Amino acid sequence: MQGYEYFAKIHELAGCANSSSKPNADFVDIGFDTVLQARFDLKKGTEVLTKYSFR
């Protein structure tokens, strides 16, 4: 199972951040944690999108 639905399921499990070619947030490692950091100023109601690389 390597289709789109497979990756969509991963997004859901990853904590509700979805993948996009135009991300507005990035994962950054800080100590034992990984944070999701805003790439731009974002307005209320914006969906968080992160660029995942599927390897």
Add this chain to the structure above:
Amino acid sequence: MRQSRPPVRFSQEEFVAKAQKTELCPSEGQSTKNSGIVRLPEMGVHQSRIPKAGFGLFIREEVRKGQILTVYRRKIISEKKAKELKKKVAPFYFIHHLHLFCADSLLEGQSPHSRKSFKMLLPGLRANSYARL
């Protein structure tokens, strides 16, 4: 004409986590730019705007560039287990949501039943999630 119903998990329910503060501790040698106590904005989760993507994470207040939105705790696993999992799934399976949905007390305006069903729908948000995948 018969119309199919959307899956229950794509209902329009919204789950909300209040704004809160958390402490970040960088490792030795890491930039201290994001160290100390940071404020996480109020966030909501409901159906994504991306087709078939399941739930989406939505900002419920204005956010500045560089602001931290959510914090995940990486899980320590053996190298052998990591290699096994890396063959099957993307690396971000190794993190779990630390602040947003781990504690029931953070969810507002939902009945206990909704909280329970939400957790069941998103098993990946549990601490030991990857072991069950």
